[in-house]
Amino acid sequence: MIILSTSAIRRSEEKEMARGISDEELMERAGRGCAERILEAFPGKKRVLALVGRGNNGGDGLVIARCLALAGWDATVYLSTEREGLGALCAKKLGEWERQGGQVAPFGSPPWAEVDLVLDALLGIGMKGELRGEMAQLVSSLNDERARRFFRTVAVDTPSGLWAGANAASAAVVADLTLTVGYGKDFLFREALSRFVGRIEIVPIFSGREECGGGAEAIVPEEVARWLPRRSAHCHKNQFGRVLLLGGSRGFTGAPAMAASAAHRVGAGLVTLGVREEVYPVVAAHSRLETMVFPISDESLLASNLSRATVVAIGPGLGLDRAAEDLLALLVEENRSPAVFDADALTLFARNPGLLDRLRFPAVLTPHPGEMSRLLGRKIRDEEREEAAREFVERTPATLVLKGTRTLVVRKGESFWYNTTGNPGLAAGGSGDILLGILAGLIGQGIPPWEAAKLGVWLHGRAADLLLQAREVEEGILATEVVESLAGAIRSFRAAACRALREREEWSAGNLAVAPTTSRAPSP
């Protein structure tokens, strides 16, 4: 899904209206789409407080509140301004809300107590400059109350207070989830602003499709769904590849085994794991029974596995000594299959950049910011991620997965692709190993590395998001649990693809008429 500037999104809105779609209908599409995603992300009946601004962002919030109430939620609206100050469409949606029996909290005292969720529909893309006046105070109270009372905050379109000129020190709503409307908005994807934005979902509202103008795209489920098609009933294990994973050393026995588990869980046909002699018995004993573990010191086994592999992944717990260097050099010379490099393999490349120039097969590199800094030989700040990534892929013919809150996937001549899934629960040991295994498992099945990288980062984050949804706390999400959540992640992009189709069918059939009495409440 493309990412555009605010002004380009305004132009899309005008084009849609020229097709005969009113601003009210766009608001209904936006509000209902957001409500569906909120019901999906926060299962069970919740108490929601919708903070409503005077413009169309407030109108979106009122439509969402209506849909959530129709789905059985306990919803209350708080107006940030006196009624006379509301814009025309927002005032109309307030009238509909009240006719439906919706509650409006008294002006001046938002009822923060006893809410599970706060909806930030104060300001959207109509905001200009840093927050001012009473709105700044309201946003500050919201953030303070979120920190004290532990409710979740969902921002509608943008966290109020964020705009194209914002920076990490700006005053803005801190959201857990931002549901942005139409297309991705460029400033929402900046790593430095991710602490405000949280997870991003894009809620489509336009019937037409814009071309990618700005060189940036968001990885969204309805697009990745086609890269992992359903299997034919007539199939066998060799069609799903043979993954060869290399890593593991004294003190690092879990990392390669976790990577192998992840490769299994995304559907790899066979997974072979080569580890150092000194840890071979330990890793073999605690790996999955499905994983075929062997000692790398057995040269004939290594050579035969290398020649038969449909993908090689190297790095987790590999070590940085001479033996690890030699193994990496051997792989670079002998391998002909696609390969994924992570962890110690990246540090070894940084020490010996000449090796990178000798890659003769499709490669994916998955550095975190520290490893990226090592590869480029200088410290990379959040603001420099894109520039650094572009500089690297200009000289290295590889797909780069630069990890972060907004993991970035890029290769030479392509747009930047930003991931939209994941949460702070992934900030724990083992996450990188799981991602490596996912990528290897997908590439080994024949999915081209460029597509597999985008699909893989999405799946990895989504698996963690599903765990967070079930546990409701980020603390203590384990990498091994993320692996077991991958089936749910696969199911969820297929479900999202179905929903995207249904939304478009509803728009073209005119089912989203604006009168709320005809609305179909999203199912809880």
Ligand SMILES: NC(=O)C1=CN([C@@H]2O[C@H](COP(=O)(O)OP(=O)(O)OC[C@H]3O[C@@H](n4cnc5c(N)ncnc54)[C@H](OP(=O)(O)O)[C@@H]3O)[C@@H](O)[C@H]2O)[C@@H](O)CC1
């Ligand atoms: N794009 C689309 O296709 C669709 C968009 N839709 C939705 O519409 C939203 C845009 O709506 P919008 O244009 O009405 O503006 P909006 O964000 O509600 O804010 C306006 C208010 O902000 C205020 N304000 C400004 N700066 C400020 C500051 N620094 N500090 C404090 N206040 C400030 C300004 O105050 P004023 O300057 O008038 O005093 C005015 O009252 C968009 O984000 C999306 O949610 C959907 O409905 C469907 C289709």
Ligand SMILES: [K+]
């Ligand atoms: K908002």
